[in-house]
Amino acid sequence: xxxxxxxxxxxxxxxxxxxxxxxxxxxxxxxxxxxxxxxxxxxxxxxxxxxxxxxxxxxxxxxxxxxxxxxxxxxxxxxxxxxxxxxxxxxxxxxxxxxxxxxxxxxxxxxxxxxxxxxxxxxxxxxxxxxxxxxxxxxxxxxxxxxxxxxxxxxxxxxxxxxxxxxxxxxxxxxxxxxxxxxxxxxxxxxxxxxxxxxxxx
Amino acid sequence: xxxxxxxxxxxxxxxxxxxxxxxxxxxxxxxxxxxxxxxxxxxxxxxxxxxxxxxxxxxxxxxxxxxxxxxxxxxxxxxxxxxxxxxxxxxxxxxxxxxxxxxxxxxxxxxxxxxxxxxxxxxxxxxxxxxxxxxxxxxxxxxxxxxxxxxxxxxxxxxxxxxxxxxxxxxxxxxxxxxxxxxxxxxxxxxxxxxxxxxxxx
Numbered sequence: 001x002x003x004x005x006x007x008x009x010x011x012x013x014x015x016x017x018x019x020x021x022x023x024x025x026x027x028x029x030x031x032x033x034x035x036x037x038x039x040x041x042x043x044x045x046x047x048x049x050x051x052x053x054x055x056x057x058x059x060x061x062x063x064x065x066x067x068x069x070x071x072x073x074x075x076x077x078x079x080x081x082x083x084x085x086x087x088x089x090x091x092x093x094x095x096x097x098x099x100x101x102x103x104x105x106x107x108x109x110x111x112x113x114x115x116x117x118x119x120x121x122x123x124x125x126x127x128x129x130x131x132x133x134x135x136x137x138x139x140x141x142x143x144x145x146x147x148x149x150x151x152x153x154x155x156x157x158x159x160x161x162x163x164x165x166x167x168x169x170x171x172x173x174x175x176x177x178x179x180x181x182x183x184x185x186x187x188x189x190x191x192x193x194x195x196x197x198x199x200x201x202x
Numbered sequence: 203x204x205x206x207x208x209x210x211x212x213x214x215x216x217x218x219x220x221x222x223x224x225x226x227x228x229x230x231x232x233x234x235x236x237x238x239x240x241x242x243x244x245x246x247x248x249x250x251x252x253x254x255x256x257x258x259x260x261x262x263x264x265x266x267x268x269x270x271x272x273x274x275x276x277x278x279x280x281x282x283x284x285x286x287x288x289x290x291x292x293x294x295x296x297x298x299x300x301x302x303x304x305x306x307x308x309x310x311x312x313x314x315x316x317x318x319x320x321x322x323x324x325x326x327x328x329x330x331x332x333x334x335x336x337x338x339x340x341x342x343x344x345x346x347x348x349x350x351x352x353x354x355x356x357x358x359x360x361x362x363x364x365x366x367x368x369x370x371x372x373x374x375x376x377x378x379x380x381x382x383x384x385x386x387x388x389x390x391x392x393x394x395x396x397x398x399x400x401x402x403x404x
Contacts, residue, residue: 037291050289055257087254088254094320114387115387115388120296122293125292127290127329129320185316185387186388
């Protein structure tokens, strides 16, 4: 783009291309035609500023019966262990996003085997896509910028009390129930659990 | 909230709570700490304006070997047939989003059976979650506001040349390969097909 991205053009209301924060127009709340809830709509051009949930893509990568986990170097939950996972970026596929996160957080080159789970965390408007994955070649990995440490854990050595997020716990426990299975229906949230806090393990 | 939503407060950079278009601060492009790509960052408070893909949730609902389709009353693809589906809203689960869309577009009360497919359309930064679903009770439906007509089609009567989107075609054809199966691994995009145009059917 030839534009200065830091300037504030009067109008560039093309969703997906320009950034709402560069807009200069004023907005009002009303219900767009054919819609059924209030949105912020530009008073000048009618552009509707839809707000939607975000996607987290991640992996459960197992090698020799050991699971790959990352110790977080950033907030939230700095110092806690989690699966390689993060926000999907624009212009990539979900699988690409999951593998990119494994590369960024664990310097690991993986390949997707199957979708393990789709979790919804309505409180923070997130959908999490967790894939079963494996190393493409040798099991090489190291701490990326968002990790303090990356390790392959035997099941019994997983730091269960130091997991960063409820969904990491769900994915690990659900993975165990299909361990070795070649094809399975993906999991969703444990019944009635919306990830608002850690539930006690059985 | 006691605030006037149309006002422009100087600073309310709490992601997920307030709206970026109400911000008054100026933004610069730079790479946040621990990140690896440029984002728009507030010059005053450091708030990072992440842009991420959106989720479409929808259903393949079959009753008596007939598939539920909606003829679109809105652009894009007005007048073409599609599966009940639409953008997920904040604060709901993916399954809830799919069922809500069926309610809005087809006045149909459904229940989710299993995840059928996860499609990625990188060109428009969409992830589509398509669920296998069935009627909760009697197969009652009618055109919602975004539909001109809603019908149950026998497989051979599906208007293949008048489908609205490539992913509707994918979902229908893939559904057929697991017809009657109780449990299966979900599908993804057909190999090498990113949904940029309709590929010729075999």
